[in-house]
Amino acid sequence: MNPVDTKPIERSATDELLQLAETWREPPGFWGWFRCVHHQTIGKRYIVTAFIFFLLGGILAALMRMQLIRPENRFLGPDLYNQIFTMHGTTMMFLFAVPMMFEALAVYLVPLMVGTRNIAFPRLNAYSYYLYLFGAIMVWVALLTNTGPDAGWFSYVPLSGPGFAPGKRVDFWAQMITFTEVSALAVAVEIVVTVFKLRAPGMSLNRLPMMVWAETIVSFLVIFAMPAIMLSSSMLILDRLVSTHFFNPAEGGDALLYQHLFWFFGHPEVYIIFIPGLGIVSTIVATFSRRHIFGYMVLVLSLIATGFLGFGVWVHHMFATGIAGMGRSFFSAASMMISIPTTVQIFCWLATLWGGKLNIKLPLLWIFGFFFVLVMGGLTGVMLGVIPVDIQVHDTYFVVAHFHYVLIGGAVFPLFGGFYYWFPKITGRMLNHTLGNWHFWLFSIGFNMTFFPMHSLGLKGMPRRIYTYQPEMGWTTLNRIATFGAGLMFIAVLLFLINVFWSRRRGVVAGENPWGAGTLEWATSSPPPPYNFVELPTVNGREAVWDAAPNQPVVRGLRTDMREVLATNVLDADPDHKELMPEPTIWPFLAALATTFLFIASIFTPWGLVWGLFPVAVTMTGWFWPKGKDKVNQEIVEAEDAARA
């Protein structure tokens, strides 16, 4: 029997439980959809939305592969091809990878894993989701109306500047950045506050689950890195719309300033995507080895070291721009150093697997795939850190191969493992094993078929981003293999989708802890009730469920008739005070609409920024002003506090 377990079903008759369910119930109906503020609801929306953009980005990739299947193909023209590769990168990085690996997983999992009832600042959380959604829709509508960004996913100047990219294409890209980065920054603050202030009593920092560590470190990376891209994309749009000269050398500006700012964000961005993947790996490895992770402290320190080093390597994306010798050596050395913490983690996982009682299930299979693919990508990464090699293969398919190995290996493989692992928690049912096996093997084979030949193509001199090539270049066969591999990946993802839709209704019922895992999200029913836990748990070790004492205490004294949570202190998670969480509300949605108006209007006129401020101010004030149930509840608890004092 699981001692921390507080399954609601058996006590559903009690009035308190009914009251708790009523208190935390999400508002029903069409309008209710816009008022939801619970982290599970918003988290699920993030997961579904980000996955839809993964599929859309994948369709764009498939179109590119079809174009490149033979030389001098006329399937896509050069202009459309430019838009498609730009939108493929943009979608995958900004609309899928970051929102999925960071926002979606953190918003859904972190409050459950730290044992609380909701995320900190739930209304901000809802607002962040709508901003992400509206920004994503905006840039995709632009693509569908032949106004898609076409200057590459990093929109380098001068190509993206006013001189070479007239029209609105790049403006939509720059504003999409503003939408998604505001959204990610909001979630970063929420996660930091949730982890620092809302942990279950006893979960001192040295007992944080690895996944929570990963998302917390990523939150800090977001906080320090995303301002750089918000600024660079704002400077770009200012250069384009109101004739500033940040990147115009004729007026004292500098094109490389853009690259510095972009990559000061862009390299940490890789770790924003990759570190949650590492968190998933640590979680799955521990669960399926059925033992505590080996080298917890070393793993945490490695994640932190990776986070720090991630800020010291941005110039390795710019070796071909003529950086001075000393700078090149520094950044080359820093880039190689980053392989040290990664390697340390890989050895810790191997040690865990070695000393554990292996339970080889689908989530673990994906982690094995991760090891293979990531090590391949890591090795070409070390090669690229060597400056002469980098300059030789710069902007060729070798680089395309490298970063797909790193990003798909480091993020998508763990993510699929995570899907198989947490799907039972989110839906209450297991994914089908046979379909899952087909998915894994087809995806892994397809992936390597697609991207391995690209190493060779790059070494043979095929540049990135060309829409076609001549038959005498000798690139045809390898391109054909790559396109065939992409087809296999396409089928694999299709099987996964079928599996999801089928298993949601007909899958084996999971029960609350089908994997026998140790973290707190498994100490409640599947799917978790809207209040997460009947009684908040207390924690006695790193794997809260495994390490719980036979009669591990539960927290009592939280109200069931209001959305009350327990705030604890930062280091030791000792109970500190209670907080009321907000009730459902429409205001974050309205504020997001107002913000969307401001962002989109300012693409067309600088005055949009001025007039757009008024609706934003009004909706934000409406959001803040105490009213309704929130106001009444606050008054009741404060009166009780006063009476007790």
Next chain:
Amino acid sequence: MLQGLERPSERPSLDISDLKHTAFGIRSLVWWGTFGLIVIEGTMFAIVVASYFYLRTRTTEWPPGVANPTLWPGTVNLLIFLASAVPNQWLKRSAEQLNLGAVRIGLLIVSLVAVLNLAIRIFEFPALQCKWDTNAYGSVVWTLLGLHTIHLLTDAYDTWVLTALMFFGPIQRKRFVDVSENADYWWFVVLTWIPIYLVIYWVPRWL
């Protein structure tokens, strides 16, 4: 195992019924939220300042082809900002003591100070002696000043809304925490002005 509410005696519990609902400073969630915002925006300021110095290395003359910015509006604003620290800190302390009368007075003072800052800010833009589209120097100083102005305007607006709330809205302890955190954010606006002021007005003269 599910004895919790029905049979409380069977399961040991950690009783938190007596905990209060208000906490100030580092104990409160709002403090951490505000602090997160400050770190994000502080990073943003630091990156614009870094861009300023980066652009400065691209040219021999600084400021390039325009006169040094006129000192008085920025300096007056600096003095007002520094002076505002006193009522602001008093406001923060009054909020933490739940002293409604003092909080109302303090909010009125800080609201008016913010109006004064904004009024003088109007003279700062012409004092830069260039436009945003004159050259890259113009672009970066306008951005630096503009960004700080956005923060000033945001906090001014927050302060006005809080003032209205403390006069006309429901008075709750929780709102005193908001006042205290708003005072922290004012500190941020004040303290960032010192390096930004030095960069905009004195770097062209000294360096």
